[in-house]
Amino acid sequence: MADKAILFDASRCIGCKGCQVSCKRWNMLPASIGTGTWQDLPEEQRAFTASYQNPSDLRADTMLLVTFNELQGDDGSLSLLMGRKSCMHCTDAACVLACPTGAASKQPDGTVRIDHERCIGCRYCNWACPFGIPKWDEAANTSCMCWMCADRTAEGQKPACVSACPTGALDYGERPAMLTLAKARISKAEAAGRPLSLYGEKEMGGLHVLHLLQAKPSAYGLPDNPKVPDTVTAWQSVVKPVGAAIGALTFLGLGLSYLANVGYSKKQAQQAVLGPEDTGAPPATAEEEKAGHD
Amino acid sequence: MTEYLVRHGGVARAIHWVHTVATMALFYTGIALYTPGTNFLVGGPGGLAVSTVVHRVAAVAFIGAPILGILLRPQGLTHMLKALLKPWDRQDWLWMKKFVPHLFAARKVHLPPHSGEIKAGQRLASLGIIAFSVVIVVTGFLLWFDGNVPPGAVRWAGLLHDVAMIFLGALLMGHIYLGAGIFQPLRGMVWTMFGNGKISYRDAVYNWPKWAEDQASAQGLQKRKMT
Numbered sequence: 001m002a003d004k005a006i007l008f009d010a011s012r013c014i015g016c017k018g019c020q021v022s023c024k025r026w027n028m029l030p031a032s033i034g035t036g037t038w039q040d041l042p043e044e045q046r047a048f049t050a051s052y053q054n055p056s057d058l059r060a061d062t063m064l065l066v067t068f069n070e071l072q073g074d075d076g077s078l079s080l081l082m083g084r085k086s087c088m089h090c091t092d093a094a095c096v097l098a099c100p101t102g103a104a105s106k107q108p109d110g111t112v113r114i115d116h117e118r119c120i121g122c123r124y125c126n127w128a129c130p131f132g133i134p135k136w137d138e139a140a141n142t143s144c145m146c147w148m149c150a151d152r153t154a155e156g157q158k159p160a161c162v163s164a165c166p167t168g169a170l171d172y173g174e175r176p177a178m179l180t181l182a183k184a185r186i187s188k189a190e191a192a193g194r195p196l197s198l199y200g201e202k203e204m205g206g207l208h209v210l211h212l213l214q215a216k217p218s219a220y221g222l223p224d225n226p227k228v229p230d231t232v233t234a235w236q237s238v239v240k241p242v243g244a245a246i247g248a249l250t251f252l253g254l255g256l257s258y259l260a261n262v263g264y265s266k267k268q269a270q271q272a273v274l275g276p277e278d279t280g281a282p283p284a285t286a287e288e289e290k291a292g293h294d
Numbered sequence: 295m296t297e298y299l300v301r302h303g304g305v306a307r308a309i310h311w312v313h314t315v316a317t318m319a320l321f322y323t324g325i326a327l328y329t330p331g332t333n334f335l336v337g338g339p340g341g342l343a344v345s346t347v348v349h350r351v352a353a354v355a356f357i358g359a360p361i362l363g364i365l366l367r368p369q370g371l372t373h374m375l376k377a378l379l380k381p382w383d384r385q386d387w388l389w390m391k392k393f394v395p396h397l398f399a400a401r402k403v404h405l406p407p408h409s410g411e412i413k414a415g416q417r418l419a420s421l422g423i424i425a426f427s428v429v430i431v432v433t434g435f436l437l438w439f440d441g442n443v444p445p446g447a448v449r450w451a452g453l454l455h456d457v458a459m460i461f462l463g464a465l466l467m468g469h470i471y472l473g474a475g476i477f478q479p480l481r482g483m484v485w486t487m488f489g490n491g492k493i494s495y496r497d498a499v500y501n502w503p504k505w506a507e508d509q510a511s512a513q514g515l516q517k518r519k520m521t
């Protein structure tokens with residue numbers, strides 16, 4: 001199956017949150033305010049931020065978030081950049097590498113999914129993801145994130161967010177086609193003097209949510225240079241196999257020691273060092289010992 | 295008649311018992327989580343929901359046992375640390391040099407006598423066990439209460455928890471091989487920790503000649519008759 005991808009064009013996004021709402025409706029997620037969960041938020045997340053961004057971050061019940069980012073220009077002017085925060089469906093997915101149960105896994109269409117039947121809520125994926133995407137649902141003890149509406153795409157439909165977008169900021173299709181579309185938009189925008197840059201072609205081995213951005217990624221709250229954290233790579237790809245080898249070698253070494261000494265009893269060993277039993281002889285001194293068997 | 299020396303007191307044996315059971319549970323439930331390929335140890339991901347709770351309960355026992363022991367008998371800890379930290383003398387080095395050949399050819403290579411209460415190799419191994427246990431406890435708590443820890447630090451904790459587990463595991467395999475007397479010349483020593491704490495005078499002289507001699511008079515044995 002060819003890889004599929006979403007293309008998000010930030011220059012076309014007006015921040016209407018149609019995608020965010022559509023995601024909640026299709027995936028039957030409650031509103032974050034008025035469900036009683038909002039009160040549980042830590043104080044700093046509840047504070048008034050003067051931002052339209054709501055909730056302030058992804059949550060177990062909010063798998064797609066329209067982000068509102070203020071950017072101050074060199075001349076002091078302020079502009080508002082609309083961004084998208086949701087799973088990027090990485091080719092080299094840190095969450096999949098870290099997941100100890102196989103619940104987070106790559107799908108044939110290149111997307112990544114958490115299987116809630118297998119998820120044990122350990123949160124390794126939460127720690128590993130460089131975008132801070134998976135969120136833990138404490139009540140259900142499972143981690144939650146976008147699954148690119150696999151139930152819809154299996155039926156030939158677009159993900160719910162893409163279907164909802166009224167301005168054409170979201171597209172869905174085969175990944176190579178999305179890359180071609182993105183590059184065409186870049187040339188057009190450049191000709192018009194409003195440069196766009198592509199985010200996600202190479203990052204994390206290639207994202208399956210491509211972004212067209214008007215400023216550098218960090219202005220949108222995205223890492224400029226995302227990669228699988230070194231600690232996660234070292235932990236999963238180095239420590240684990242090396243550890244298994246150390247364990248196996250130790251076991252093997254002790255097994256060899258056992259085989260080498262089969263049939264050599266404690267009695268014989270003690271006789272060799274201390275002499276025969278019940279002679280009434282004093283315990284050997286260091287000097288006698290040395291003379292005895294060197 | 296065989297005469298015995300007391301090697302380990304009741305508190306030490308109780309801690310060691312609890313520790314052994316807790317450690318087995320921690321290793322079993324920990325390794326079940328090590329990779330998706332080992333999940334089957336607890337019956338797949340569904341079993342992990344339970345076994346990770348068992349991991350935490352065992353972790354509390356793992357930490358609680360020594361703390362309780364220290365409260366009950368603080369001098370036990372100082373005694374053990376003093377014995378473990380005894381500086382190495384010439385005999386210890388000679389002993390250590392023979393130790394590995396001895397493991398693989400006990401018939402031919404015998405261990406020279408030493409003056410320690412604990413053998414040189416075991417002093418090293420036990421200090422390693424204690425050090426890695428501290429690492430595993432600290433990182434374990436960081437993983438447990440990850441909500442209050444930055445993700446970067448949690449990733450380090452996960453990495454180090456596994457590193458400590460690996461070295462602790464290797465050391466404990468050796469510890470059990472020798473301590474449980476699977477290595478035949480040490481058969482029976484296990485009861486100093488898991489039984490009544492006593493060891494026959496002859497066994498004691500074989501393992502710790504200087505300690506046995508000192509203890510024979512301290513514990514009132516007429517040492518020259520007892521080998």
Ligand code: HEM
Nearest residue numbers: 100122320321324325327328346353431434435437438459
């Ligand atoms: C002998 C002692 C211990 C051993 C051998 C051990 C072993 C392990 C192993 C192998 C893992 C899986 C790591 C991975 O998936 O890469 C793990 C996870 C974990 N351990 Fe331990 N551990 C020990 C002690 C502790 C202690 C003392 C604590 C807590 C204070 C603790 C808390 C945890 C936590 C929170 C996890 C994360 C997984 C989960 O949510 O259950 N461990 N341990």
Ligand code: HEM
Nearest residue numbers: 301313314317412416420423469470473474483484486487
């Ligand atoms: C089946 C499992 C085990 C067996 C058969 C075993 C056996 C023994 C024996 C016979 C001793 C006394 C050695 C002596 O008198 O010199 C001992 C001491 C000790 N063991 Fe274990 N043990 C086991 C598991 C463990 C575990 C899981 C730990 C720690 C996590 C541990 C830590 C220690 C320590 C700290 C000492 C005291 C210090 C020393 O004598 O070196 N043991 N063990």
Ligand code: SF4
Nearest residue numbers: 087088090094095129
């Ligand atoms: S964005 Fe994060 S959660 Fe999504 S696939 Fe990449 S690493 Fe996994």
Ligand code: SF4
Nearest residue numbers: 099119120122123125
């Ligand atoms: S929380 Fe679930 S999906 Fe995430 S790493 Fe753990 S088991 Fe895998």
